[in-house]
Amino acid sequence: xxxxxxxxxxxxxxxxxxxxxxxxxxxxxxxxxxxxxxxxxxxxxxxxxxxxxxxxxxxxxxxxxxxxxxxxxxxxxxxxxxxxxxxxxxxxxxxxxxxxxxxxxxxxxxxxxxxxxxxxxxxxxxxxxxxxxxxxxxxxxxxxxxxxxxxxxxxxxxx
Numbered sequence: 251x252x253x254x255x256x257x258x259x260x261x262x263x264x265x266x267x268x269x270x271x272x273x274x275x276x277x278x279x280x281x282x283x284x285x286x287x288x289x290x291x292x293x294x295x296x297x298x299x300x301x302x303x304x305x306x307x308x309x310x311x312x313x314x315x316x317x318x319x320x321x322x323x324x325x326x327x328x329x330x331x332x333x334x335x336x337x338x339x340x341x342x343x344x345x346x347x348x349x350x351x352x353x354x355x356x357x358x359x360x361x362x363x364x365x366x367x368x369x370x371x372x373x374x375x376x377x378x379x380x381x382x383x384x385x386x387x388x389x390x391x392x393x394x395x396x397x398x399x400x401x402x403x404x405x406x407x408x409x
Contacts, residue, residue: 251399253384256280259312262398266375268316269394275312276320280377282307282386309386313375314395326370333362 255261259275283305337359343352376389388396 251386251388253309253386256309256311256313256386259314261312261314262395262402263314264392264395264398265316265319266313266388266391266395267319267373269392270316272314272316274314274317276315278311278313278375280309280311280375280386282309282377282379307379309377319373323370323373326366326373330363330366330370333359333366335359337363 261275263271263273265272337356340352340355340357340359344356372390375391378387378389380387
């Protein structure tokens with residue numbers, strides 16, 4: 251897909267995640283990172299973050315997203331904050347000698363946070379670079395959105 255279309259919001263009125271008709275555009279930042287950078291996460295988080303920082307490209311985009319998907323993402327953000335609060339409470343309680351309960355709360359909060367962040371990331375649109383700088387490959391989009399986008403590009407090519 252063309253980067254200029256993503257940045258301008260010139261996209262079909264189909265939710266990119268659910269495939270339902272929608273006309274609202276949501277501003278977002280997509281980080282376009284080569285696939286090989288994800289393999290660095292196996293080594294440690296620091297090489298992954300360094301690779302992402304130096305090879306990634308940030309795009310300010312406007313995506314058609316249905317209101318129910320937006321509400322679901324907001325609930326997940328709130329749940330992530332709750333998980334962080336539970337982790338902080340567990341850590342604080344451990345400082346005051348709460349023992350095993352504090353450790354369980356801390357671990358539950360940290361694990362819960364990472365699970366929520368991972369699932370939330372999978373629920374959103376991703377992007378990979380293509381062979382051309384003016385194009386990106388969108389990932390984790392609904393097939394109906396992909397079909398509508400292909401039809402839009404086909405119609406523009408025939409004009």
